[in-house]
Amino acid sequence: xxxxxxxxxxxxxxxxxxxxxxxxxxxxxxxxxxxxxxxxxxxxxxxxxxxxxxxxxxxxxxxxxxxxxxxxxxxxxxxxxxxxxxxxxxxxxxxxxxxxxxxxxxxxxxxxxx
Amino acid sequence: xxxxxxxxxxxxxxxxxxxxxxxxxxxxxxxxxxxxxxxxxxxxxxxxxxxxxxxxxxxxxxxxxxxxxxxxxxxxxxxxxxxxxxxxxxxxxxxxxxxxxxxxxxxxxxx
Numbered sequence: 604x605x606x607x608x609x610x611x612x613x614x615x616x617x618x619x620x621x622x623x624x625x626x627x628x629x630x631x632x633x634x635x636x637x638x639x640x641x642x643x644x645x646x647x648x649x650x651x652x653x654x655x656x657x658x659x660x661x662x663x664x665x666x667x668x669x670x671x672x673x674x675x676x677x678x679x680x681x682x683x684x685x686x687x688x689x690x691x692x693x694x695x696x697x698x699x700x701x702x703x704x705x706x707x708x709x710x711x712x713x714x715x716x717x
Numbered sequence: 718x719x720x721x722x723x724x725x726x727x728x729x730x731x732x733x734x735x736x737x738x739x740x741x742x743x744x745x746x747x748x749x750x751x752x753x754x755x756x757x758x759x760x761x762x763x764x765x766x767x768x769x770x771x772x773x774x775x776x777x778x779x780x781x782x783x784x785x786x787x788x789x790x791x792x793x794x795x796x797x798x799x800x801x802x803x804x805x806x807x808x809x810x811x812x813x814x815x816x817x818x819x820x821x822x823x824x825x826x827x828x
Contacts, residue, residue, distance in 0.1 A: 607759075710758050710759045
């Protein structure tokens with residue numbers, strides 16, 4: 604149980620375009636979903652917390668107008684990187700939780716902006 | 718902001734050896750998780766500890782939570798190449814679901 608999927612696993616886009624990444628909890632209802640960013644050989648950095656039916660809470664320094672998060676249901680959250688630039692290239696990981704202690708992570712999405 | 722330092726940052730040892738990696742916080746936390754991440758994949762949860770002094774074993778892995786709830790260690794016995802990966806600790810605070818991740822230990826087991 605506790606499976607989280609992400610789609611796509613890899614995406615390459617041109618500078619200035621927008622990219623949407625989906626995060627789904629497959630076998631449980633997630634009260635909260637989280638979006639992380641990970642640079643090469645670095646740890647995970649929390650970008651935002653997403654609760655179903657409400658606005659996401661962004662961490663300090665994360666541009667909410669650039670990284671749009673929508674949490675339409677208890678099993679789906681989306682992250683849209685708007686007007687992407689090469690510096691947005693990164694590994695984006697989501698997680699989902701139904702309890703206070705444990706988060707289950709998706710397999711990640713590798714974004715490359717050319 | 719809670720700092721979560723992991724040591725060592727890198728560790729490369731021979732198959733069959735034992736090793737310990739550490740996770741230290743600047744403050745007390747309510748729970749701690751250990752994850753292992755392989756390249757190009759998301760982190761996989763290994764264990765959650767919530768009680769000070771708690772020790773949990775998962776086959777060849779032994780996890781210890783400090784009495785003061787500010788630090789933790791992960792000990793691997795007879796390391797195998799399949800143990801290679803990035804080991805991350807992560808903590809959460811009372812009443813808050815957010816996780817703060819440690820700096821990570823990149824472990825390489827040489828066959």
